[in-house]
Amino acid sequence: MYDPASRRAADFIDRQEAAVSVAEADRLARDRAAVAAILDKAAEGKGLSHREASVLMAADDPETTEAMFDLAARIKQRFYGNRIVLFAPLYLSNYCINGCVYCPYHRTNSHMPRKKLTQEEIVREVTALQDMGHKRLAVEAGEHPKENPLDYIIESIRTIYGIHHRNGAIRRVNVNIAATTVEDYRRLRAAEIGTYILFQETYDPAAYALLHPTGPKHDYAWHTEAMDRAMEGGIDDVGLGVLFGLGSWREEFASLLMHAEHLEAVHGVGPHTISVPRVRRADGIDPGDFAHGIDDATFARICACIRLAVPYTGMIISTRESRAVREQVLGLGVSQISGASRTSVGGYATPEAEEENSRQFDVSDDRTLDEVVHWLMGMGHIPSFCTACYREGRTGDRFMSLCKSGQIQNCCHPNALLTLKEYLEDYASPATRERGEVLIRKELAHVESPHVRAIAEKRLAEIAGGRRDFRF
Template identity: 45%
Template sequence: MNNLAWKEEVKEESFINSDLIESLLLTNPTDEDFYRVMEKAKKGERLSLEETTVLLNTEDQDKIDEMFALAKHIKEDVYGNRVVLFAPLYLGNKCTNSCTYCGFNVHNQQMSRKTLSLDELGQEIEALVDEGHKRLIQVYGTHPDYSPEYIRDTVNKTYSIKKGNGEIRRVNINAAPQTIEDFKIIKESEIGTYQIFQETYHEPSYAMVHPKGEKSNFKWRLFGLSRAMKAGIDDVGIGALFGIYKWKFEVLGLMQHVEHLEDNFGVGPHTISFPRLNEASGVNHDDKYLINDMELKRIIAVLRLAVPYTGLILTARENAELRRECMELGVSQIDAGTQIELQGYSTKKNKCQQDLDKEQFKIGDSRDLDDILRELMENGFTPSFCTACYRLGRTGEHFMEFSKPGFIHNFCTPNAILTLAEYLEDYASEETKKVGYDLIGSSVGTSRLTEETKASLKVKLEEIKNSKRDLYY
């Protein structure tokens, strides 16, 4: 990227209407308001900013419990019992930004800096493949070393690695905003989703926590995914870092971002993330806006009701027990077997003994992929490594065409089962394998699949047992 590109004026007017959000947050919804919004949510329709506020401002615990129950129902109706699994892979922690909450910030002299070479990346990919991973989110700092060409080349390298029956089939990206031309370079490598988290949609707070560097430009970041869409990347992910400003404000900021993308590009974000501020090297957090576990649960439930067809990502920042509780509220994607130290996968670093001077933040769930997979299945969830939609062009508007009418059950459920079977055959412990095939047998028998799909799925499962791989609908 042109090092001065981020300093260019963004001519568009910010789509975050802070005055409107603050005024909405002062309203007190009536019982009639609450049940009117809940009835709309039951129909699977996206909620407006005002309707989302009604849910956010509802403080009665019985009504909150009703929201939780409906969020669970909607998640099961749209996504079934599937949970998509991925691993984060950090490629570099050099950074030119001064973010006050991040261990990677340029002023942190305690941080051990590293950028992976292509050979080192290859070692990481082999280690991830050996664990059974098929989907990655590759994470890059903000630094001239992480040019569009570097991102493109590292993605291509990831796709090139084959080991045994394993490979990485989809690489998503978490990196700095780019120019349209630079996004086009990255798109050449056939990435999946491009994530840019605004961190906070409250501009005065944004300025306080991003005092210097590229990230200090609020609008350059805010319109980053709009430029990605203009470059032809139609699968994007948004997020806010909860704890910088009022959590209800951030939810409505996310909703205004959803509306902006839908109004201008015909489709909203594929995913929304909601990480919380965590301990990090050289950082002291102001605890004024830190949120508790119940508030995190409310965020997840409200987002599931407000944007029913958008994936919700719960990361390993949260501890295992809380992740178990939150799975019931509408979460559709999680990371597993997470290692965020550079070269951590290939060197088998002990995830339970983090060195924060080599990592961005403290993680809460350090369990292995196999353990998380088995627990999900014991709790009735079907782990999925599916990448078929990306590879068959079912992204952006095309994805919504399939998902909104409920047709997604004819693709995602059988594809989840097929990718799970691959994992069970190639990587699972014996205990996990037994639990997995019990779940598959139950799922094929009781799911909403057509009889024709059930019959063909049984054939494909036998083919996987006979060493065929990468079968999908």
Template identity: 65%
Template sequence: MYDVKSARAEDFINDEEILDTLNYSAKHKSDAPLIKSILEKAALCKGISHREAAVLLDCDIPQLNDEIKALAKKIKLRFYGNRIVLFAPLYLSNYCINSCTYCPYHVHNKHIGRKKLTQEEIYRETIALQDLGHKRLALEAGEDPVNNPIEYILESINTIYSVKHKNGAIRRVNVNIAATTHEEYKMLKDAGIGTYILFQETYNRAAYKTLHPAGPKSDYDWHTQAMDRAMEAGIDDVGIGVLFGLNLYRYDFTGLLMHAEHLEAAKGVGPHTISVPRIRAADGIDPASFPDAIDDETFAKIVAVIRIAVPYTGMIVSTRESQNTREKILELGVSQISGGSRTSVGGYCESERPGDTTQFDVSDTRSLDEVVAWLMELGYVPSFCTACYRAGRTGDRFMQLVKSCQIANCCHPNALMTLKEYLEDYACDKTKVLGEKLIECELNKIPDEKIRERAKTYIREEAFGKRDFRF
């Protein structure tokens, strides 16, 4: 039986509830009065239920689909403005004992070049990332208790935080590792991680078993209940997502929103981020073998409806997507993107060697500086801000900031100050000219006069070498 507050995955991700929802949404996909009423509710910017969101996703009325996208744009601007947070993945190890059929790191792939970074190599990778201008990383590692034990992950986090190179520093390390125990989540919390990220891949229990035939990850309940354990261990910010294309997208879309509703109802705060990756080619992985792949238009609509349904959450899209696709969906709800990414172990310091493989083929291969310039040309403010995490504005405290729409007096000046740091330390001349003009314009959009004037003062001081101002 469906129970949003239950601790059991079979209750809060209830198959019968999802199927009933999909039947309901299919029945009402042309019900203009109902769809308009859902949009009116959504315009209050307090979110909508998974069932209401499913109706919007299935809507087949062109005019109302245009209204859905328009509302998503409006909500995104209200909660997150024109800021886009930038980050990069850092792959520590591709050793893995799982057998996920969509990932080249699976245990049965015998021709892959297995590699685990030493702490010295992690130190060098961190310097390389700092030299690009990054302040925020997503740490990635396969599940292997022998090669990648929690002690290795913790030591790696400490190494990353310890690197202070020139004006560089990694100020937030998010962690994307396998589902683990309450005790190990507490260790991650104590290590000072930012967001704990874990993708469900698919919420369909039968499909999940087929896609994960063996290994610890094959335990659906253990995996699906991981965020509950993480939050109970004290991790305030968690990030969820599915890999669209592994299963029927309508099912996984509904399950994803039910998971967000569960965390809000049971833990008092929903997901800090929602990621929307799509299946991509990799070593031995052919997307054509997955019949449930989604086209760009469907993908854009998924992004728009997630933004409407969960207005407070950050939404992430990686370099799995091309420049053109990312440009189309930025305005619909995305608030974080990766840039200048390498998806192989040691990829920032070393060229690819024969036998090396990436976890997936990168579609957007531009440098971080090219991505920063592109964002500014589109009217966005590239942000390297990590202030909320370091000021203790995490979990429900961050959500209160977002939901109160006071983010413009906090995150906007912080974004501009971190952009100024980037321009001074890493940008090419063209990017710097673009950025200085953008900062001058955007400073005047800070609502609070005192904060606006302080931000102007800090930015002037950054031009003379001072760093790490924040509100």
């Protein structure tokens, strides 16, 4: 029995409810009045239930798709403006004791070189990332109690925060590590992490067991209930994600939204972010071996419909996706992307040779950060390196209340311009800097408050004069 307020994974992710949602969606998708009513509700910007969103996913006629895409773009603009937040993953270690069959880090992969960064190597990696212009990282590590204990993760976070190279600094570290205990989440919170991210991979318990045959990750309930423990431990920003391609995508889509509904019902705040990765080629991993791959058109519909269902939640697309795919979904609700990513351990300071191959997956968009920034601005987006909300305490329900009311724009828009200005001054190529200065002048006119605009103009001038790290 589906119960979003339950703390049991089997209740708040009920697979029978997911199946019923898909079947009901197939029936209602033929009812044009029902589809129109759901689109009208989505236009209010208050979200959709998993059943309502499933109907839109089933209604794949061109007219509905066009209406859904147009509405997703308008909803994203309403809540997030034209800002796109940039980040990079930092892989600390590929040691892992799990047996996940879709990941090359699995314990039985005997030919992948195992690596773990020392604190000195982390300094070199982060210095290289700072020299690109990055301010926000997502720390990644395999699950291994001996090689990657929580003490190592926390020490690494402290090292990252302590590195100040030229004008560079990492201002926010998000963390993507294995499910753990409430006490460990309290320790991560004390280490001042930003968002705790954990991909579910699949919400189908039967498929989950086959895909995770060995290791601690085999425990479906422990993994699925991790966000509740994280929030109990004081981490109020959490990030969900499904690895599309592992299970039936329509049921995975419904289950992902059920998880968001659960967090809202129990904790009063939904996920801070939702990621939508697809299975990608890696060492010993062939996406064709998985029966549920989705094409680009379906992927675009998933992104648009997530934006309608949870309009206040950030949506993340990584360099797993190609430039063409990322360009399309940026207009359908995506608000965060990675740039110039390396998915190998130690790949920023010293790019590894092909024969070494410690990558978790092959990158489809391998452009430099400057090229990505230039590209974003050319499409009318504001590349943002802002981390102000975390550092000002605008997290969890405080962030969500501001986002749902639209007030967050009063902070985020000028903050995006200030961090873009820092990037232009310190790291941009001449062509990117020229394009960015034009964009900043244009966007200043869109800052609604004359008082805020005046402060922003003053701070932009101070950044040009050498000062850094202003925030609203």
